[in-house]
Amino acid sequence: MSDWYRDFANSGLGTTITRQLGLPRPAVLRRYEPGQPLLTGPGLVGAAGEGRLRDVVSGVLAAAGVRVDGGTDDERLSAVVLDATGLTGPAQLAAVHELLAPAVRRLGPSARVLVLAEPPADAPTVAQAAARQALEGLVRSVAKELRNGATANLVLVPSDAEAALASPLRFFLSGRSAYVDGQVLTLAAAEVPAGDDPDRPLVGKVAVVTGAARGIGAAIARVMARDGAHVVAVDVPAAGESLAQVANAVGGTAVALDLTAPDAGPRLARQLQARHGGLDVVVHNAGITRDKLLVNMDADRWNAVMAVNLQAQLDVTQALLDADGVLRPGARVVSVSSQSGIAGNRGQTNYAASKAGIIGMVRAWAPEFAARGATINAVAPGFIVTEMTATMPLGTREVGSRINSLQQGGLPVDVAETIAWLAQPGSAGVNGQVVRVCGQSVLGA
Amino acid sequence: MPAQFRKAAIVGGNRIPFARANGAYARAGNQDMLTATLDGLVARFGLQGQTVGEVAAGAVLKHSRDFNLTRESVLGSRLSAATPSYDVQQACGTGLETAVLVANKIALGQIECGIAGGVDTASDAPIAVNEDLRRMLISLGSAKTVQQRLKALSGIRPGQLLPEVPRNVEPRTGLSMGEHAAITAREWEIGREEQDQLALRSHQNLAAAYDRGFFDDLVTPFLGLTRDDNLRPDTSLEKLATLRPVFGAGESATMTAGNSTPLTDGASAVLLASDEWAAAHDLPVLAHLVDAQTAAVDHVHGGEGLLMAPVHAVPVLLARNGLTLQDFDFYEVHEAFASTVLATLRAWENPGYCKERLGLDTPLGPIDRSRLNVHGSSLATGHPFAATGGRIVATLAKTLSEAGPGKRGLISVCAAGGQGVVAVLES
Ligand SMILES: NC(=O)c1ccc[n+]([C@@H]2O[C@H](COP(=O)([O-])OP(=O)(O)OC[C@H]3O[C@@H](n4cnc5c(N)ncnc54)[C@H](O)[C@@H]3O)[C@@H](O)[C@H]2O)c1
Numbered sequence: 020m021s022d023w024y025r026d027f028a029n030s031g032l033g034t035t036i037t038r039q040l041g042l043p044r045p046a047v048l049r050r051y052e053p054g055q056p057l058l059t060g061p062g063l064v065g066a067a068g069e070g071r072l073r074d075v076v077s078g079v080l081a082a083a084g085v086r087v088d089g090g091t092d093d094e095r096l097s098a099v100v101l102d103a104t105g106l107t108g109p110a111q112l113a114a115v116h117e118l119l120a121p122a123v124r125r126l127g128p129s130a131r132v133l134v135l136a137e138p139p140a141d142a143p144t145v146a147q148a149a150a151r152q153a154l155e156g157l158v159r160s161v162a163k164e165l166r167n168g169a170t171a172n173l174v175l176v177p178s179d180a181e182a183a184l185a186s187p188l189r190f191f192l193s194g195r196s197a198y199v200d201g202q203v204l205t206l207a208a209a210e211v212p213a214g215d216d217p218d219r220p221l222v223g224k225v226a227v228v229t230g231a232a233r234g235i236g237a238a239i240a241r242v243m244a245r246d247g248a249h250v251v252a253v254d255v256p257a258a259g260e261s262l263a264q265v266a267n268a269v270g271g272t273a274v275a276l277d278l279t280a281p282d283a284g285p286r287l288a289r290q291l292q293a294r295h296g297g298l299d300v301v302v303h304n305a306g307i308t309r310d311k312l313l314v315n316m317d318a319d320r321w322n323a324v325m326a327v328n329l330q331a332q333l334d335v336t337q338a339l340l341d342a343d344g345v346l347r348p349g350a351r352v353v354s355v356s357s358q359s360g361i362a363g364n365r366g367q368t369n370y371a372a373s374k375a376g377i378i379g380m381v382r383a384w385a386p387e388f389a390a391r392g393a394t395i396n397a398v399a400p401g402f403i404v405t406e407m408t409a410t411m412p413l414g415t416r417e418v419g420s421r422i423n424s425l426q427q428g429g430l431p432v433d434v435a436e437t438i439a440w441l442a443q444p445g446s447a448g449v450n451g452q453v454v455r456v457c458g459q460s461v462l463g464a
Numbered sequence: 465m466p467a468q469f470r471k472a473a474i475v476g477g478n479r480i481p482f483a484r485a486n487g488a489y490a491r492a493g494n495q496d497m498l499t500a501t502l503d504g505l506v507a508r509f510g511l512q513g514q515t516v517g518e519v520a521a522g523a524v525l526k527h528s529r530d531f532n533l534t535r536e537s538v539l540g541s542r543l544s545a546a547t548p549s550y551d552v553q554q555a556c557g558t559g560l561e562t563a564v565l566v567a568n569k570i571a572l573g574q575i576e577c578g579i580a581g582g583v584d585t586a587s588d589a590p591i592a593v594n595e596d597l598r599r600m601l602i603s604l605g606s607a608k609t610v611q612q613r614l615k616a617l618s619g620i621r622p623g624q625l626l627p628e629v630p631r632n633v634e635p636r637t638g639l640s641m642g643e644h645a646a647i648t649a650r651e652w653e654i655g656r657e658e659q660d661q662l663a664l665r666s667h668q669n670l671a672a673a674y675d676r677g678f679f680d681d682l683v684t685p686f687l688g689l690t691r692d693d694n695l696r697p698d699t700s701l702e703k704l705a706t707l708r709p710v711f712g713a714g715e716s717a718t719m720t721a722g723n724s725t726p727l728t729d730g731a732s733a734v735l736l737a738s739d740e741w742a743a744a745h746d747l748p749v750l751a752h753l754v755d756a757q758t759a760a761v762d763h764v765h766g767g768e769g770l771l772m773a774p775v776h777a778v779p780v781l782l783a784r785n786g787l788t789l790q791d792f793d794f795y796e797v798h799e800a801f802a803s804t805v806l807a808t809l810r811a812w813e814n815p816g817y818c819k820e821r822l823g824l825d826t827p828l829g830p831i832d833r834s835r836l837n838v839h840g841s842s843l844a845t846g847h848p849f850a851a852t853g854g855r856i857v858a859t860l861a862k863t864l865s866e867a868g869p870g871k872r873g874l875i876s877v878c879a880a881g882g883q884g885v886v887a888v889l890e891s
């Protein structure tokens with residue numbers, strides 16, 4: 020499943036050939052490993068106008084041991100963080116350009132551009148709303164211009180949500196967000212517990228991961244366990260053999276359960292209560308595809324996909340909410356949606372509907388979760404390289420994996436890192452969001 | 465010595481689906497199957513890296529290289545290598561006997577938790593060299609000079625090259641277990657149709673249990689097999705009736721491949737513990753092992769059926785516990801053959817037999833047949849000899865737990881050599 024083209028393009032001969040032919044040169048992305056520094060080199064923190072987040076940003080970076088002096092002119096930058104919360108109108112966007120242009124020129128491999136602004140919807144004037152919205156176009160375009168594994172993202176920080184910034188800031192700067200590019204995340208005010216251990220942020224947490232026997236779910240289990248969680252790995256009884264292997268590899272517990280069974284939710288709730296005294300994190304990852312053009316789609320295909328991908332998530336979540344004391348304070352629910360749910364996909368009316376439904380679900384549930392001090396979010400993977408995609412015809416696979424700003428498919432671990440970040444206690448201010456893990460795919464962008 | 469006994473708790477179990485011989489597990493050995501089964505149990509109860517008080521397991525058909533089968537399986541599993549282990553062999557009673565042994569140590573306070581299990585493969589059975597050849601090879605090994613070696617080799621005859629395959633035969637009678645069972649069936653006048661009916665119910669009960677997810681937390685798939693492949697959910701009395709008898713002779717032959725267990729590969733394991741250990745680990749207690757009894761009969765000269773020992777063990781167990789045969793909510797009578805189950809029940813109902821053979825003034829009487837093997841038994845699952853006891857213990861413990869507290873179940877397992885192991889579980 021290795022990316023032969025990326026490996027070739029990065030070899031000595033490959034570099035020469037791809038350069039001469041003007042072929043894309045997908046970078047080897049910097050991915051997180053425990054103990055890795057937040058950034059590999061100096062960062063630059065700038066502001067357009069009277070930004071209010073400079074101190075928060077500098078504090079987080081200093082705590083992570085990052086130099087924020089911008090380095091010397093011949094040093095490569097690892098990150099540029101631009102505080103645009105002080106934008107007063109479109110005229111000031113020029114300052115953003117002025118600041119970013121020289122910095123982007125100096126970016127090193129897998130560098131980060133992160134712009135912080137206030138949500139357009141909160142703007143007191145139309146001109147301010149316009150200027151804030153303009154940043155979205157700017158950041159998404161920068162993301163497309165960046166090379167060498169660098170990414171650009173925009174975080175909207177309402178005036179009362181400053182405390183929620185640290186966790187997303189660390190995520191977007193770190194190797195955990197390797198395949199998250201061109202995204203806009205809106206924070207909300209929340210009580211953020213202090214003192215996550217950056218290397219073991221999930222320590223002491225009980226995390227349920229559905230569909231954990233293989234693929235992305237197995238990667239989620241590994242990453243959550245690495246971050247300190249006790250993983251309760253759920254999959255259908257028929258997948259029990261590999262499920263047990265995953266559970267044993269991560270020191271977790273295997274639960275063989277068909278999530279579409281009528282009593283799946285209560286059964287899970289009872290077991291979590293009895294065996295673990297409740298739970299902190301639910302990752303709804305189990306999903307199936309039954310592709311057919313709409314006109315050829317039979318009811319079985321339609322119903323099977325809806326049952327697993329959407330109805331089971333609704334039912335299990337509701338059962339956990341209903342079971343007294345099972346969902347512990349500060350609970351996190353993360354649902355795996357899909358790019359198809361955003362962009363639509365030929366032959367996937369059922370699948371795309373279910374995955375779009377998930378987005379509706381997390382948005383609608385967000386206020387209730389916020390009231391409990393909990394969060395619910397969705398992650399929408401793009402082209403992720405799995406055993407499944409390995410069996411696709413070469414052409415389809417190559418096109419599918421290259422049509423994004425990072426010019427390569429993502430890995431299951433990229434989805435897993437994003438989910439594990441959303442599950443962190445520090446991510447309390449991220450709620451009702453849909454985070455795409457797609458390398459800024461051109462589909463549905 | 466501890467002043468008081470405590471009843472061992474059954475926390476849960478795990479087994480791999482049982483496979484008909486020379487099928488799905490044809491290339492798996494006992495150690496592969498037992499290791500996978502232990503690992504499935506570890507995954508279910510989060511026991512990675514933990515030291516368990518002991519693991520007792522065994523196999524009936526065992527290669528000599530597997531002399532330390534259980535220990536080697538533990539070392540290959542995700543349990544801590546500091547977990548002591550030993551092998552047990554009591555023919556088809558092995559699995560239940562290991563549970564009794566582990567439970568007794570827990571009861572005595574010698575260990576806090578333990579795993580009992582069993583495994584068998586009829587596909588990867590050990591094949592021994594011919595006895596003459598074996599002796600010749602031994603003298604070859606001890607030969608010192610070239611002359612002595614040549615002399616030893618010159619003793620080889622073509623006939624000696626035929627291997628000795630283990631046969632399912634009683635050494636002292638030369639009869640297969642099926643032939644023994646056929647004699648008992650004839651003695652007790654067990655009819656063909658009642659045997660087929662019992663087999664049918666076994667398949668129906670097992671299929672229904674799978675369908676409602678009963679085995680979700682008792683079975684872990686292995687080598688692509690997700691259910692016992694001997695299970696025939698759609699079998700019928702009509703289909704069973706078409707099968708030709710394979711044991712017994714002539715008109716009175718009633719035992720077919722449908723109402724006898726096939727040769728099977730598989731493994732099972734049960735996690736037992738003290739209540740305190742289970743609570744400290746937030747693990748459930750499905751039931752307790754209350755008491756157990758073994759018995760043996762003289763099937764060679766004593767005029768008793770080979771598989772009738774449990775019939776003798778049960779009244780002893782009942783008397784010791786102040787129970788009658790009717791005081792049970794569930795009965796698990798191992799279906800070596802449908803006729804064995806039926807002969808067992810008939811014997812307990814028979815005043816003459818109970819008086820003369822069991823020394824009882826009144827017969828044990830009939831049982832409520834709707835409480836018998838409610839989640840299927842060996843006729844449907846198949847019967848990997850040493851693995852059957854673990855299957856039954858875990859299945860009954862969960863059955864009792866589902867039924868609520870204070871429910872009682874009886875296990876009866878017959879074994880080769882005229883032995884039997886029986887036990888009482890209580891939720
Ligand atoms: N692979 C991709 O490129 C990609 C892209 C976008 C979204 N996704 C989504 O990511 C998730 C994981 O995808 P994957 O590629 O790892 O798929 P996968 O098929 O490898 O794994 C899905 C797992 O879910 C389990 N599952 C299915 N139905 C279940 C049920 N009723 N109860 C319990 N478990 C059940 C399966 O047994 C399987 O182990 C899915 O929701 C999928 O839609 C994947």
